[in-house]
Amino acid sequence: MSQTPLVVLAAGGTGGHVFPAEALAVELKNRGCRLALITDRRGGYYNGGLSDVETHRIQAGGVAGKGMLARMKSLPELAFGTLQARSLLRKLKPAVVVGFGGYASFPTLMAATIAGFPTVIHEQNAILGRANRLLASRVDRIATSFERSRGLPEESNGKVVCTGMPVRSAIVAKRGTPYPPLREDSPINVMVMGGSQGARVFSEVLPSALVKLDPRWRERLAMTQQCRPEDLETVRQSYVGLGIKADLSSFFSDIPERLAAAHLLIGRSGASTVAEITAIGRPAIMVPYPYAVDDHQTANAHAIDEEGGGWLMPEQSFTPDSLVERLNALFGYPTALENAAACSLAIGRPEAAQTFADVVCNVMHSNGNDKNGSIGRQAA
Numbered sequence: 001m002s003q004t005p006l007v008v009l010a011a012g013g014t015g016g017h018v019f020p021a022e023a024l025a026v027e028l029k030n031r032g033c034r035l036a037l038i039t040d041r042r043g044g045y046y047n048g049g050l051s052d053v054e055t056h057r058i059q060a061g062g063v064a065g066k067g068m069l070a071r072m073k074s075l076p077e078l079a080f081g082t083l084q085a086r087s088l089l090r091k092l093k094p095a096v097v098v099g100f101g102g103y104a105s106f107p108t109l110m111a112a113t114i115a116g117f118p119t120v121i122h123e124q125n126a127i128l129g130r131a132n133r134l135l136a137s138r139v140d141r142i143a144t145s146f147e148r149s150r151g152l153p154e155e156s157n158g159k160v161v162c163t164g165m166p167v168r169s170a171i172v173a174k175r176g177t178p179y180p181p182l183r184e185d186s187p188i189n190v191m192v193m194g195g196s197q198g199a200r201v202f203s204e205v206l207p208s209a210l211v212k213l214d215p216r217w218r219e220r221l222a223m224t225q226q227c228r229p230e231d232l233e234t235v236r237q238s239y240v241g242l243g244i245k246a247d248l249s250s251f252f253s254d255i256p257e258r259l260a261a262a263h264l265l266i267g268r269s270g271a272s273t274v275a276e277i278t279a280i281g282r283p284a285i286m287v288p289y290p291y292a293v294d295d296h297q298t299a300n301a302h303a304i305d306e307e308g309g310g311w312l313m314p315e316q317s318f319t320p321d322s323l324v325e326r327l328n329a330l331f332g333y334p335t336a337l338e339n340a341a342a343c344s345l346a347i348g349r350p351e352a353a354q355t356f357a358d359v360v361c362n363v364m365h366s367n368g369n370d371k372n373g374s375i376g377r378q379a380a
Helices: 015-030 068-092 105-115 130-135 154-159 200-210 229-242 255-261 271-280 293-306 320-332 334-347 352-366
Strands: 006-010 034-039 054-057 096-099 119-123 141-144 160-162 188-193 221-226 245-249 264-267 284-286 310-312
Touching: 006 015, 006 068, 006 105, 015 034, 015 271, 015 352, 034 068, 068 105, 096 105, 096 352, 105 119, 105 130, 119 130, 119 352, 141 154, 141 352, 154 160, 188 255, 200 221, 200 229, 200 264, 200 320, 229 245, 255 271, 271 293, 271 334, 284 293, 293 310, 310 334, 320 334
Parallel strands: 006 034, 006 096, 034 054, 096 119, 119 141, 141 160, 188 221, 188 264, 221 245, 264 284, 284 310
Antiparallel strands: none
């Protein structure tokens, strides 16, 4: 049997949970760890750091359903998923189990704590998700993305390590890209992101706002906008009519390059988006998704706004008039954008994957694994 320690990663199938798992996987592989992924039926189809990782799927349901009926319906799935995970973990015999949230994470971490395996959970948002709140008292370590994380049980404070949110190496590689200078005749690069499927609110509000934008700024605009497929043609025709240069798509494969070239991002405030813009150091107008569980996107946006790295605009206030007023002010005073870019860069944590890997390795060491000390941060 191999003496190389096995790290089991447990993550739901959505990008917000998979991307940080992917970043950690790359770092742990570089340190000589073996890896396995436990996910749900949606997961395991991503490329990158998890493409060659041994993958197992379990049945899982959410713990954050709305209403008693939804929660009762999910209980059998959670129970069955916990039994599946327990059986898997007994076979795998991991040195540590790391949870990233999502449907598959809760039953896997619950099974791991019952069986006595070392455990670590990572919270991507500024407010702990319900699954992580339920697990907080049971696990060995809690890694957070933000210095101040709400919803943490007081008795679990001693387990917390702020690691930041691990981001893809392609994003970290762009951190040294200087903020593009805004000269009187230079293009103004605005990037609009609304999640993996785009957000309709941006497709509706942006064209209506830019009609009213000061012509001095409108003629210099270069828009990169992620749209829902059904909105693409309508938005494209709006920009053509306004004479605005625009690159529109429902998916961009070169996000790191586009973020590095942007003067301003307009988008949601999911944990991955916030981590990526601060890793590169770009200012943002953040419009939290209003129906996110526990309103965690607003908490994320508040954290960036308070540090000067961007501006929070609740969706109900994100109107064409309010947006154009802010854009006119920012484009007319580019120093405000430059200062926000510097603040954004200052709060970024490009070393998050390495710091998180240190936490995972320390948990392994403290529980008697890797007795020779062979797994640790390697020199670059």
